[in-house]
Amino acid sequence: MFLNSQKALLKSDGTRLDDRLPSHVRPAFLKTGAVSVAAGSAYAEFGSTKVIVSVYGPRESKKAQAFSDIGRLNCDVKFTSFATPLRGKAGQDVSDKEFSVLLHKALEDAVDLHSFPKTTVDVFALVLQSGGGDLPAIITCASLALADAGIVMHDIVAAISLSCVGKDLLLDPTYKEESQQDGSVFIALMTSRREITQVTFTGEWSSTKASEALELCCDACVKLGEVMRVCLKEDAAEATEDT
Amino acid sequence: MDFISPEGLRLDGRRPFELRQLHAEIGVLDNADGSATFEMGNTKVIAVVYGPREVQNRSQQQLDHALVRCEYSMATFSTGDRRRRGKGDRRGTELSLVIRQTMEAAILTNLLPRSQIDIFVQVLQADGGTRACCINAAALALADAGIPMRDLVASCSAGYLNSTPLLDLNYLEDSGGGPDLTVALFSKLDKVTLLQMDAKVPLDVFEKVMNLASEGAKAVTQFLREILMENTKKLAFAKEPLKV
Amino acid sequence: MVVGLGLSSAEKSYIAGGIAVDLRGDGRGRHHFRDFSIDTSIIPQANGSARLRLGGTDVIASVKAELCAPPPGRPHHGKLEINVECSPTAAPEFEGRGGEELSMDLSRALQRSFLGGASGAGAAIDLASLVVLEGKLCWMLYFDGLVLSSDGNLLDALSIAMKAALSNCGLPKVEITSGTNPEDDADFELNEEEFTPVDTSRFPVIVTLTKVGKHYIVDATAEEESQMTAAVSVAVNKKGSICGLTKRGGTGLDPSVLLDMISVAKRVSQTLITSIDAEISAAESRHDDQ
Numbered sequence: 001m002f003l004n005s006q007k008a009l010l011k012s013d014g015t016r017l018d019d020r021l022p023s024h025v026r027p028a029f030l031k032t033g034a035v036s037v038a039a040g041s042a043y044a045e046f047g048s049t050k051v052i053v054s055v056y057g058p059r060e061s062k063k064a065q066a067f068s069d070i071g072r073l074n075c076d077v078k079f080t081s082f083a084t085p086l087r088g089k090a091g092q093d094v095s096d097k098e099f100s101v102l103l104h105k106a107l108e109d110a111v112d113l114h115s116f117p118k119t120t121v122d123v124f125a126l127v128l129q130s131g132g133g134d135l136p137a138i139i140t141c142a143s144l145a146l147a148d149a150g151i152v153m154h155d156i157v158a159a160i161s162l163s164c165v166g167k168d169l170l171l172d173p174t175y176k177e178e179s180q181q182d183g184s185v186f187i188a189l190m191t192s193r194r195e196i197t198q199v200t201f202t203g204e205w206s207s208t209k210a211s212e213a214l215e216l217c218c219d220a221c222v223k224l225g226e227v228m229r230v231c232l233k234e235d236a237a238e239a240t241e242d243t
Numbered sequence: 244m245d246f247i248s249p250e251g252l253r254l255d256g257r258r259p260f261e262l263r264q265l266h267a268e269i270g271v272l273d274n275a276d277g278s279a280t281f282e283m284g285n286t287k288v289i290a291v292v293y294g295p296r297e298v299q300n301r302s303q304q305q306l307d308h309a310l311v312r313c314e315y316s317m318a319t320f321s322t323g324d325r326r327r328r329g330k331g332d333r334r335g336t337e338l339s340l341v342i343r344q345t346m347e348a349a350i351l352t353n354l355l356p357r358s359q360i361d362i363f364v365q366v367l368q369a370d371g372g373t374r375a376c377c378i379n380a381a382a383l384a385l386a387d388a389g390i391p392m393r394d395l396v397a398s399c400s401a402g403y404l405n406s407t408p409l410l411d412l413n414y415l416e417d418s419g420g421g422p423d424l425t426v427a428l429f430s431k432l433d434k435v436t437l438l439q440m441d442a443k444v445p446l447d448v449f450e451k452v453m454n455l456a457s458e459g460a461k462a463v464t465q466f467l468r469e470i471l472m473e474n475t476k477k478l479a480f481a482k483e484p485l486k487v
Numbered sequence: 488m489v490v491g492l493g494l495s496s497a498e499k500s501y502i503a504g505g506i507a508v509d510l511r512g513d514g515r516g517r518h519h520f521r522d523f524s525i526d527t528s529i530i531p532q533a534n535g536s537a538r539l540r541l542g543g544t545d546v547i548a549s550v551k552a553e554l555c556a557p558p559p560g561r562p563h564h565g566k567l568e569i570n571v572e573c574s575p576t577a578a579p580e581f582e583g584r585g586g587e588e589l590s591m592d593l594s595r596a597l598q599r600s601f602l603g604g605a606s607g608a609g610a611a612i613d614l615a616s617l618v619v620l621e622g623k624l625c626w627m628l629y630f631d632g633l634v635l636s637s638d639g640n641l642l643d644a645l646s647i648a649m650k651a652a653l654s655n656c657g658l659p660k661v662e663i664t665s666g667t668n669p670e671d672d673a674d675f676e677l678n679e680e681e682f683t684p685v686d687t688s689r690f691p692v693i694v695t696l697t698k699v700g701k702h703y704i705v706d707a708t709a710e711e712e713s714q715m716t717a718a719v720s721v722a723v724n725k726k727g728s729i730c731g732l733t734k735r736g737g738t739g740l741d742p743s744v745l746l747d748m749i750s751v752a753k754r755v756s757q758t759l760i761t762s763i764d765a766e767i768s769a770a771e772s773r774h775d776d777q
Binding site: 272273274275278285289291293299312314316318319320321322323325361363365367368370 | 529530531532533536543545547549551553570572574575576577578579582583629631633635636637638
């Protein structure tokens with residue numbers, strides 16, 4: 001019974017259930033300026049995963065926090081109660097707090113904290129629908145939002161995850177593929193510098209498989225970075241046209 | 244349930260007036276200013292003292308005496324059934340307060356104004372008498388940290404089951420439904436610094452149990468003194484070889 | 488605690504300079520582990536327990552086994568749960584909720600390395616061996632770690648302690664008395680006299696590589712950790728496969744650097760696993776003698 005459902009992830013012609021090749025990512029829809037009150041915001045859809053991120057700041061740090069001569073980045077991730085098939089916290093297997101910490105770690109090195117000393121930049125992410133690859137979607141969307149807010153960054157961060165099912169490496173897995181994976185890789189990459197800010201591996205990996213997976217992920221992130229840049233340029237052009 | 248067999252032996256083979264096996268070690272963690280482990284039978288506790296040091300929260304600073312803080316935590320694996328305890332649970336808070344008050348009475352806080360002494364007690368294994376064990380461990384840890392104290396504090400628990408006063412209850416006897424009394428004494432000054440009991444007993448029973456517990460505490464004091472002497476001898480020897 | 492007071496710039500350059508010439512503060516090379524000692528069966532109430540001392544780092548791990556229903560969708564697998572707590576005895580900052588973030592961090596990293604994928608493949612223990620009655624009854628192993636004192640490299644220490652605790656663990660024999668039909672609930676009896684050990688051959692060990700400047704060191708002390716730019720913790724098992732990887736620290740790493748760190752970790756882990764196994768058997772025989 002177990003093996004049947006595993007085989008069900010790949011069809012007889014080698015394509016996945018949503019007709020993608022194993023090394024293809026889901027088509028992404030990216031848009032900035034989704035929240036007008038925020039300094040910057042972005043909305044991203046990766047397949048059925050929908051995320052919206054808003055950035056406020058640089059603004060005054062809370063009085064309780066000690067003086068800091070570099071800026072502070074504060075990240076907060078929340079899932080809506082209808083985001084997962086099972087309503088509320090019971091449906092999530094990773095908590096909000098963990099995602100907030102991971103988001104912070106992924107963006108920390110990319111943001112130039114010296115450009116906004118003594119102040120705080122707040123990044124608020126909301127997952128509207130969880131369809132697999134939630135954390136990469138959050139990080140990618142947050143980078144866009146930070147760029148939209150005009151926060152000085154060293155580079156754009158794109159993130160992707162990869163599932164290993166048996167011998168196959170499936171890039172950008174859906175929720176169904178994630179729940180049956182034998183192992184996973186998650187990478188957040190600074191696209192132009194080609195530096196990894198966050199990486200996790202789960203499951204068993206041989207060295208060759210691990211380096212193959214890393215290659216795949218890095219290339220996918222670089223390509224995603226290009227798509228993000230195109231999106232930013234287009235939205236910026238639209239904004240200048242309107243004014 | 245028979246807590247005392249017809250021959251007069253308890254569930255673990257002890258006599259009613261017998262303490263469990265005591266074992267203690269001083270200076271177990273290098274990071275802290277003072278540390279000690281104390282075992283009473285199967286109950287194992289480690290106590291650690293950080294201080295005297297600068298007060299972390301300026302508003303709490305006292306100009307004429309030291310601030311004593313204490314936290315009591317139980318490890319997840321310490322009890323028979325594994326239970327994840329939140330940090331704010333009521334029993335933990337109560338015990339933290341009790342231990343703090345007991346040790347504060349013993350420490351000469353007026354000799355260390357504007358400073359803070361932190362006592363952290365971690366229960367590794369709980370088998371009854373945790374309160375007493377924690378106080379004993381804390382007393383040793385404070386001595387190891389070199390903090391001036393009025394007197395050595397020693398503590399012991401006692402109960403009353405099957406019409407017999409029993410010294411140093413273990414977990415099974417503690418859950419037997421009888422009274423559970425814990426007393427902490429200043430040995431030389433012969434003063435009671437902590438007395439807690441949670442049951443309804445007639446006065447004569449109370450006196451019997453209280454006296455038994457005090458005797459137990461005096462015996463524990465003897466043990467603590469021996470441990471401290473041994474430790475001091477070791478330190479003295481390490482400093483200067485014995486002149487033969 | 489030195490690290491609490493901060494390091495002077497002379498001390499910092501001493502640490503970085505030493506690492507650059509393969510001679511660290513305590514005389515070790517970059518890829519040398521500190522000597523460690525293991526004591527088993529220190530918590531008799533648990534199914535298995537161990538205490539590990541690695542330099543100034545002191546951790547206790549315990550394994551408790553409980554019977555429960557198998558995970559949904561995987562009737563032939565058992566369950567594992569891993570949790571770490573930082574005791575305030577390790578540092579005054581861990582009082583109250585102060586140690587929560589570090590505890591969560593350590594717990595997550597260990598879960599990532601030991602639980603394997605969502606399908607249960609690649610887990611530290613063969614989950615199928617934990618099944619008692621397929622579909623109805625399986626063992627749930629709770630791994631609990633307690634950090635008593637910290638002098639760096641907590642993750643490695645916890646993984647070694649957990650492996651030792653698991654080697655020390657014995658699962659009571661379960662006798663099914665009724666309920667072998669698919670619709671009935673199972674009735675069972677625990678035989679507390681006979682114990683079966685758990686197979687620990689697949690259990691990985693975590694090697695943390697700390698990058699200071701251009702070089703990576705193994706088993707960093709708290710001082711060295713305060714100077715790190717990035718740290719990568721790789722879980723490697725006896726076969727040499729990677730069972731999990733976690734990156735700490737915000738600085739970016741080149742993918743080639745990451746792959747290099749993985750190969751260093753693999754190399755170091757092979758000698759480490761042999762010395763761990765030797766220490767564990769020595770500890771067990773010491774305990775049996777008592």
